Amino acid sequence: MFQLVRSLRRHIRRSGVYIVLLCVLILIVGGAGFWLLDPRISSLGDGLWLAFTTAATVGYGDLVPSTPASRLFAVLVFALGLAVLSLLTATLSAAFMDPEGDRAPQCCNEDLMREIQALRQEVAALREQQAQASNTPPV
Structure with missing residues (x-):
């Protein structure tokens, strides 16, 4: 069990930090983009929330993109979020399979x-x- 935890920590330190930073960057850029592109998004916090729910494919529906530009931006945030969250999942899985x-x-x-x-x-x-x-x- 301790070997597994050590292996997981080592693997996450190697590549996971960069993936987490990439996730944060996508959320910040996504939040700012939604805030700038959509007049219904009244604050950066709302933009970050919309970026998170879009990237994580949750889509609660409390905030939605309302302009064509923000909808197109939502597709970009969705695609990037899906890719980066998949990388994060793969990194965690690889840590369990570390040779x-x-x-x-x-x-x-x-x-x-x-x-x-x-x-x-x-x-x-x-x-x-x-x-x-x-x-x-x-x-």
């Missing part, structure tokens, strides 16, 4: 195989001793 995290079980498997081989040799030696003991006449 570096698979090295420890392979190492443990090699140790187990050596131990199994040693036990087989010991069992063979015990069988040989038992066979020799049963061939000798009782005292």
Whole structure:
């Protein structure tokens, strides 16, 4: 479990920071764009909310683009949001599938195989001793 958490942290540090920054950038640019393009969006906060619900494909309906320019911009925010959120999901999934995290079980498997081989040799030696003991006449 701890290996998984370490692997996840390492992978997210490598690429996740950039993806999160890209998400934030898209939301800020999207929010400002909606605020500038649509007269019904009265504040930057409303623009950010609309950018978030559009990028996340939630679409609550409380705020909607009302002009042709803001609708076209919504398509752009939707496409970018979908791509970046997919990257974020892929990054998290890749962290669980990190090949570096698979090295420890392979190492443990090699140790187990050596131990199994040693036990087989010991069992063979015990069988040989038992066979020799049963061939000798009782005292």
